[in-house]
Amino acid sequence: MTGDPPPPGPARRVHDARRIAHSALARHGSHTTLTQFHHWFRAHHRHRHARVRPIPLTALQGWRVDPDTGDIHHHTGRFFSLHGLEVRLPGRPVAHWSQPIINQPEVGILGILAREFDGVLHFLMQAKVEPGNCNGLQLSPTVQATRSNYTRVHGGAQVPYLDHFRDPAAHHRIADVRQSEQGAWFYQKRNRNMVVEATGDVEVRDGFQWLTLGQIHQLLAEDDLVNMDVRTVLSCLPLAAPSEVPATDDFHAALLRSADPAAPSRHDLDDLLHWITEARSATELQLTRVPLNRLADWRHHDGRIIHHSGHFFEVTAVAVRAGGREVAQWTQPMIRPTGLGVIGLLVARIHGVLHALLHAHTEPGYADVVELAPTVQCTPANYQYLPAAARPAYLDQFLRPDPQRIRFDTTLSEEGGRFYHARNRYLIVETDPAHAPETPEHRWLTLHQLGELLRHSYYLNVQARSLVSCLHSLFGATT
Amino acid sequence: MTGDPPPPGPARRVHDARRIAHSALARHGSHTTLTQFHHWFRAHHRHRHARVRPIPLTALQGWRVDPDTGDIHHHTGRFFSLHGLEVRLPGRPVAHWSQPIINQPEVGILGILAREFDGVLHFLMQAKVEPGNCNGLQLSPTVQATRSNYTRVHGGAQVPYLDHFRDPAAHHRIADVRQSEQGAWFYQKRNRNMVVEATGDVEVRDGFQWLTLGQIHQLLAEDDLVNMDVRTVLSCLPLAAPSEVPATDDFHAALLRSADPAAPSRHDLDDLLHWITEARSATELQLTRVPLNRLADWRHHDGRIIHHSGHFFEVTAVAVRAGGREVAQWTQPMIRPTGLGVIGLLVARIHGVLHALLHAHTEPGYADVVELAPTVQCTPANYQYLPAAARPAYLDQFLRPDPQRIRFDTTLSEEGGRFYHARNRYLIVETDPAHAPETPEHRWLTLHQLGELLRHSYYLNVQARSLVSCLHSLFGATT
Numbered sequence: 001m002t003g004d005p006p007p008p009g010p011a012r013r014v015h016d017a018r019r020i021a022h023s024a025l026a027r028h029g030s031h032t033t034l035t036q037f038h039h040w041f042r043a044h045h046r047h048r049h050a051r052v053r054p055i056p057l058t059a060l061q062g063w064r065v066d067p068d069t070g071d072i073h074h075h076t077g078r079f080f081s082l083h084g085l086e087v088r089l090p091g092r093p094v095a096h097w098s099q100p101i102i103n104q105p106e107v108g109i110l111g112i113l114a115r116e117f118d119g120v121l122h123f124l125m126q127a128k129v130e131p132g133n134c135n136g137l138q139l140s141p142t143v144q145a146t147r148s149n150y151t152r153v154h155g156g157a158q159v160p161y162l163d164h165f166r167d168p169a170a171h172h173r174i175a176d177v178r179q180s181e182q183g184a185w186f187y188q189k190r191n192r193n194m195v196v197e198a199t200g201d202v203e204v205r206d207g208f209q210w211l212t213l214g215q216i217h218q219l220l221a222e223d224d225l226v227n228m229d230v231r232t233v234l235s236c237l238p239l240a241a242p243s244e245v246p247a248t249d250d251f252h253a254a255l256l257r258s259a260d261p262a263a264p265s266r267h268d269l270d271d272l273l274h275w276i277t278e279a280r281s282a283t284e285l286q287l288t289r290v291p292l293n294r295l296a297d298w299r300h301h302d303g304r305i306i307h308h309s310g311h312f313f314e315v316t317a318v319a320v321r322a323g324g325r326e327v328a329q330w331t332q333p334m335i336r337p338t339g340l341g342v343i344g345l346l347v348a349r350i351h352g353v354l355h356a357l358l359h360a361h362t363e364p365g366y367a368d369v370v371e372l373a374p375t376v377q378c379t380p381a382n383y384q385y386l387p388a389a390a391r392p393a394y395l396d397q398f399l400r401p402d403p404q405r406i407r408f409d410t411t412l413s414e415e416g417g418r419f420y421h422a423r424n425r426y427l428i429v430e431t432d433p434a435h436a437p438e439t440p441e442h443r444w445l446t447l448h449q450l451g452e453l454l455r456h457s458y459y460l461n462v463q464a465r466s467l468v469s470c471l472h473s474l475f476g477a478t479t
Numbered sequence: 480m481t482g483d484p485p486p487p488g489p490a491r492r493v494h495d496a497r498r499i500a501h502s503a504l505a506r507h508g509s510h511t512t513l514t515q516f517h518h519w520f521r522a523h524h525r526h527r528h529a530r531v532r533p534i535p536l537t538a539l540q541g542w543r544v545d546p547d548t549g550d551i552h553h554h555t556g557r558f559f560s561l562h563g564l565e566v567r568l569p570g571r572p573v574a575h576w577s578q579p580i581i582n583q584p585e586v587g588i589l590g591i592l593a594r595e596f597d598g599v600l601h602f603l604m605q606a607k608v609e610p611g612n613c614n615g616l617q618l619s620p621t622v623q624a625t626r627s628n629y630t631r632v633h634g635g636a637q638v639p640y641l642d643h644f645r646d647p648a649a650h651h652r653i654a655d656v657r658q659s660e661q662g663a664w665f666y667q668k669r670n671r672n673m674v675v676e677a678t679g680d681v682e683v684r685d686g687f688q689w690l691t692l693g694q695i696h697q698l699l700a701e702d703d704l705v706n707m708d709v710r711t712v713l714s715c716l717p718l719a720a721p722s723e724v725p726a727t728d729d730f731h732a733a734l735l736r737s738a739d740p741a742a743p744s745r746h747d748l749d750d751l752l753h754w755i756t757e758a759r760s761a762t763e764l765q766l767t768r769v770p771l772n773r774l775a776d777w778r779h780h781d782g783r784i785i786h787h788s789g790h791f792f793e794v795t796a797v798a799v800r801a802g803g804r805e806v807a808q809w810t811q812p813m814i815r816p817t818g819l820g821v822i823g824l825l826v827a828r829i830h831g832v833l834h835a836l837l838h839a840h841t842e843p844g845y846a847d848v849v850e851l852a853p854t855v856q857c858t859p860a861n862y863q864y865l866p867a868a869a870r871p872a873y874l875d876q877f878l879r880p881d882p883q884r885i886r887f888d889t890t891l892s893e894e895g896g897r898f899y900h901a902r903n904r905y906l907i908v909e910t911d912p913a914h915a916p917e918t919p920e921h922r923w924l925t926l927h928q929l930g931e932l933l934r935h936s937y938y939l940n941v942q943a944r945s946l947v948s949c950l951h952s953l954f955g956a957t958t
Contacts, residue, residue, distance in 0.1 A: 010747045107760055147763070168757065176753040178760065178847065190847075192760045268489045273934055274655040278647065281586055281657065281671045284626070367846055368657065368669075368936065455752055456935050457847065 016174050017238035017451075021259075023121040023213035024475040025245065030117035031210040034218060040209060044127040045137050050322035052131045054420075056303020057317050061331050070293025072315075072333055078148040080104035080418070082315060082333055084295045085187065087364045088286040093389035098295045100305055100315050101365060102335065102418060103187045107178065108146040110229045111165040111194040114174060115202055115210070122210040123195075124161070124202065125230070130416025131320045132334055134423060138227040138413060139219060142208070160205055164196050172197040175236040178457045179465065180371060182414065183363025185313070185335050190367065190457070193233045213237075217473035223411045224423065228466065231412070235465035236454050239447075239472055248477065251354075251407070251430065255474055258354035258447035266350055266444040269452060275443055276459065279360035280369045287364055304336075309385040313337045316420060334420040339381035340411070341424035344398035345467045346375045347407065348433040348444070355444035356471065357394070357436055361461065371461040372453070375442070394436060398427050405430045408470045424463070426470055447471060495653050496717035496930075500738075502600040502692035503954040504724065509596035510689040513697060519688060523606040524616050529801035531610045533899075535782020536796050540810050549772025551794075551812055557627040559583035559897070561794060561812055563774045564666065566843045567765040572868035577774045579784055579794050580844060581814065581897060582666045586657065587625040589708045590644040590673040593653060594681055594689070601689040602674075603640070603681065604709070609895025610799045611813055613902060617706040617892060618698060621687070639684055643675050651676040654715040657936045658944065659850060661893065662842025664792070664814050669846065669936070672712045692716075696952035702890045703902065707945065710891070714944035715933050718926075718951055727956065730833070730886070730909065734953055737833035737926035745829055745923040748931060754922055755938065758839035759848045766843055783815075788864040792816045795899060813899040818860035819890070820903035823877035824946045825854045826886065827912040827923070834923035835950065836873075836915055840940060850940040851932070854921070873915060877906050884909045887949045903942070905949055926950060 007015050032040070057065070057072070064073050072082040085101045113124040128140035145159045150166075164171060174195040181189045204210065211219075216234065220226045240259045247253035257263045267275075297308050305315040319331045346357040361373035376392045380399065383391050408428035415422075438444065445453075450468055453459035460468065486494050511519070536544070536551070543552050551561040564580045592603040607619035624638045629645075643650060653674040660668045683689065690698075695713065699705045719738045726732035736742045746754075776787050784794040798810045825836040840852030855871045859878065862870050887907035894901075917923065924932075929947055932938035939947065 010749075012747060013749050105765070109760075168753070173749075173753045176756045178756055192756060268491060270489075270492050270652075270934070274647070274652045277655045277657055277671060277936075281588075286584070455749070457756075 013238050014240070017240035018242050019121050020174075020213060020237050020239045021241040021245070021475065024217060024239065024472060025241075026120045026212040026214040027218065027476055029122060029210060029212045029215050030120065031122065034215060037209065037211070037215070037219075041127055041137070041139075044207060050129040050131060050136055050320055053319045055317050055319045055331060057305070057315065057333065058303055059319070059331065060317050060333065063331070063333065069291030071291060078106070079146070082292060084290040084292045085364055086288040086290050089362065090284050090286075093387050098290065098297060099312070099364075100292055100295065100298065101187045102185055102189070104146075104189050106147040108191045109143055109150070109162075109165050109194060110141050110191050110233050111143040111161075111196060112230070112233050113142040113161055113164055113202065114195055114197045115199075116197075117210065120212055121197075122212055123216065124204070125209050125211050125216065127207050127209070128227070129322055130227070131318050131322075131332070132416035132418065132420040132422065133224070133227075133413055134421045135224050138416065139216075139225055139230060140227050141229050141233055144229050160208075164198060165194055168194065168196050171199070174238070175233070177236050177455065179232060179236070179460075179462065180366060180458050181462050183365035183371070183461065185365070185419070187365045188367055189365065191232075193236045195233060195237060214476045217476055220470060220473045221408075221410055224413045227413060228415045228462065231466040231469040232462055234472065235460070235468040238451060239475070241475065251349075252474070252477060254349045254352055254354040255447070255471070257352060259451070261448050263353045263446060263448065264351050265353065265446045265449060266355055269449060272443060272445065272449060272453075276360065276370065276372070279441065283362050283369050285362060285364065285369050311338055311382045311385045312379075318420065335418060335422070336420040337379060337422050339379040341379045342376060342395070342398050342427065343374050343424045343463045343467065344376040344394075344427040344429060345471070346394060346397060346429055346431050346436050347471070348431050348436065350433055350444060353446055355433070355446055356450065356467075357438075357442055358445055358464065360441045360443075363461070366461075367458045372459055372464055373461045374464050374467050375436070377463050393439060393442070397429055397431065397436070401427065401429045407474060410470070412466065426467060428467065428470060492717050493719070496719040497721050498600050499653075499692060499716050499718045500720040500724070500954065503696060503718065503951060504720075505599045505691040505693040506697065506955055508601055508689060508691045508694050509599065510601065513694060516688060516690065516694070516698075520606055520616070520618075523686060529608040529610060529615055529799055532798045534796045534798045534810060536779075536784070536794065536812065537782055538798070538810065539796050539812065542810070542812065548770030550770060557585070558625070561771060563769040563771045564843055565767040565769050568841065569763050569765075572866055577769065577776060578791070578843075579771055579774065579777065580666045581664055581668070583625075583668050585626040587670045588622055588629070588641075588644050588673060589620050589670050589712050590622040590640075590675060591709070591712050592621040592640055592643055592681065593674055593676045594678075595676075596689065599691055600676075601691055602695065603683070604688050604690050604695065606686050606688070607706070608801055609706070610797050610801070610811070611895035611897065611899040611901065612703070612706075612892055613900045614703050617895065618695075618704055618709060619706050620708050620712050623708050639687075643677060644673055647673065647675050650678070653717070654712070656715050656934065658711060658715070658939075658941070659845060659937050660941050662844035662850070662940065664844070664898070666844045667846055668844065670711075672715045674712060674716060693955045696955055699949060699952045700887075700889055703892045706892060707894045707941065710945040710948040711941055713951065714939070714947040717930055718954070720954065730828075731953070731956060733828045733831055733833040734926070734950070736831060738930070740927050742832045742925060742927060743830055744832065744925045744928060745834055748928060751922060751924065751928060751932075755839065755849065755851070758920065762841050762848050764841060764843065764848050790817055790861045790864045791858075797899065814897060814901070815899040816858060816901045818858040820858045821855060821874070821877050821906065822853050822903045822942045822946065823855040823873075823906040823908060824950070825873060825876060825908055825910050825915050826950075827910050827915065829912055829923060832925055834912070834925055835929065835946075836917075836921055837924055837943065839920045839922075842940070845940075846937045851938055851943055852940045853943050853946050854915075856942050872918060872921070876908060876910065876915070880906065880908045886953060889949070891945065905946060907946065907949060907953075
């Protein structure tokens with residue numbers, strides 16, 4: 001693999017997909033062992049620590065609450081704002097609700113720098129503090145920057161390694177695609193997901209570390225370590241194991257085969273695309289922007305905005321004093337979910353090829369009504385309040401899964417820049433396809449098909465992208 | 480080709496692409512000759528005539544002008560509304576403007592029913608009147624319906640053939656994809672473009688006619704006959720000529736080869752996708768909704784809303800009295816452009832494969848900032864007012880084209896349901912690639928690559944889709 005010049009044209013993607021698989025199977029890197037990594041990460045934890053203090057919304061500084069609407073804006077007009085949204089979904093179990101939502105029209109960069117060492121692709125990862133992280137520091141992409149960050153609206157320091165991503169045509173781009181983020185909390189938020197390969201020398205700055213994909217995959221099995229931005233960027237990588245890779249068992253063989261373009265699939269790609277068009281067109285989503293202070297079911301309480309039921313999420317604020325960030329001190333609003341979520345993917349072997357059951361899911365903030373979500377994605381506690389008919393199909397398979405059939409089970413954090421202690425249990429559970437029949441909203445897809453969809457924007461939601469990375473992490477599994 | 484059962488899985492698309500090419504090469508149909516078609520169409524013209532009378536905006540009935548904002552809504556809250564938009568594009572020659580825009584959140588169906596007769600696919604076309612058509616009647620898809628139409632908000636008659644498109648899973652879908660419309664005049668308008676194949680008998684109702692793709696292609700060469708909706712739907716069809724099809728000359732050979740997935744291309748698909756991501760991310764489009772009566776450069780004049788320069792377009796209204804439509808009488812606002820547009824595509828043979836020069840183009844109404852447009856798309860008269868730097872690259876190649884190198888030249892109408900006498904000269908001009916170098920905003924693509932992008936939403940704008948259909952129409956050329 002090493003030393004071969006990359007092929008031109010369409011074969012380039014196939015070549016990259018094999019190099020990615022090669023890196024996924026590399027459980028040891030050229031730069032660090034996982035033991036050394038943990039030592040390094042703990043050391044950073046000690047001196048990169050951020051003090052985050054919950055404050056009432058009224059104590060925000062640099063943010064303006066509009067006296068008429070109650071909407072919350074940064075005084076520069078940049079970063080993000082919060083307003084209200086009224087949502088109608090005629091014919092659905094919950095046909096009408098209102099909610100606060102974050103409006104962040106700026107498109108940021110989530111970028112990972114890659115480089116070959118000893119013939120294996122390594123990825124430059126960052127130990128980065130975010131105010132919403134339950135544990136302060138998590139493993140982050142090389143660059144994670146909003147436009148306000150990198151145009152330095154707040155006068156902070158320059159973002160390291162940004163040049164590789166601002167002039168990507170000068171490098172080889174392994175992935176470069178805009179993807180959505182949480183459509184339940186963000187209105188049409190999108191980020192640019194990039195993996196760029198460096199050919200020359202790259203200085204490793206303090207707080208950064210080269211890891212193989214196999215090493216990152218092992219770290220994905222640890223709670224709240226690999227952050228959401230890493231997971232979404234890595235999901236966009238092409239990945240296909242060459243046929244000479246030995247499978248460790250039948251499940252592993254079905255997984256490797258699932259990434260193979262030639263493997264038989266339950267549906268062909270056109271059928272899946274037509275199904276997505278159908279789901280988008282059949283859903284009559286009506287959105288009306290409303291003032292934040294006129295949301296029927298929400299009220300100010302104790303310096304926060306909460307739902308009258310106490311469920312879903314609240315709008316709160318934090319004061320941050322951090323080392324190692326662009327700006328040392330600031331306050332900001334945050335979304336704080338009220339419970340631990342379950343994000344679960346059913347997988348099954350169909351003719352010896354692993355398939356995943358995706359759900360055509362609607363959230364108000366999506367660019368086009370529906371994106372493919374995991375089989376289940378919810379906060380179970382909310383169903384104490386919501387009608388029984390709103391309870392997701394297949395939820396029970398994740399609440400009491402057979403331990404023998406759990407393939408992945410880690411609690412991971414959502415983005416700590418906007419969400420405060422937002423954590424979900426990510427589960428991959430194997431089932432018999434007969435126990436999880438398709439519905440008009442559910443389809444079985446192969447890993448290769450998920451990869452084809454991920455070349456394009458807004459097909460897979462951010463939770464599904466996380467689970468694609470979790471599925472990829474099983475490539476190097478030694479069971 | 481006839482009688483073969485369709486193959487399963489991915490080969491199905493290849494099979495369909497050949498059947499489409501076969502129909503494109505069929506210059507004679509099983510149901511009508513072009514002479515008979517014209518006779519039939521003229522007969523319809525006589526008794527399907529609509530009386531359309533320009534009226535001042537103040538004479539609209541069933542529409543409400545908001546007293547505060549001046550925004551125009553239908554009294555039901557359905558159909559569409561008009562409001563103002565302030566647009567900022569920092570760094571561009573025109574970095575700031577404001578304009579009226581149509582808001583039509585409903586997604587309609589543009590559907591063409593297909594069926595094989597004597598082994599050749601035919602398409603069921605409709606002679607349909609629209610109030611904005613300069614000539615009343617144009618050739619339209621089988622179904623052309625907004626959700627308000629087909630849920631019968633205005634109490635009109637049932638839309639014929641709609642069931643084939645409302646339960647498409649019961650049929651074979653050759654194409655089914657959501658696409659944008661004019662982003663300069665519509666805010667995030669999208670329609671579902673469908674081609675559905677019927678297997679059983681289909682009653683041919685008054686005003687409908689089966690035509691081969693080759694026949695429709697011949698009609699595309701006539702001014703203002705094949706409407707915009709037909710052009711966009713047909714552009715989404717897969718199309719690839721089998722290698723045994725004889726080329727009539729070198730240009731034709733390069734065209735047929737361009738639709739071949741195996742033909743060498745200037746860029747590979749990943750490079751093109753990355754380029755689109757780059758263009759979307761590099762463009763800082765800032766949109767602010769503003770009241771229609773507070774647009775700085777626009778004013779009410781003589782019952783219309785016009786730009787102070789007299790250029791661009793005006794918001795006007797019409798009263799309609801029509802036969803053969805769902806409702807016989809109504810009034811509605813319309814957008815009326817002030818000049819004839821030029822929509823031009825440069826094509827060139829690169830290593831014997833025809834490539835088209837697409838432009839990464841921004842309009843405020845796009846779902847994601849940039850879509851691929853023709854090489855040039857503008858109303859030349861507007862540059863009497865706009866700064867010279869805003870003049871599109873390559874415009875001169877379409878204002879004074881070498882007659883020897885014109886491959887397509889027809890004046891076609893835009894959608895007559897919202898636009899009043901909106902006409903553009905659609906041109907395909909062949910050039911030497913050395914005379915049209917790529918810029919950061921221009922790339923050469925093959926017809927196969929355009930087809931790959933058209934499987935997905937929002938890559939090609941509506942003008943580019945029209946020109947893809949015009950390019951397809953050259954498949955059956957006998958020069």
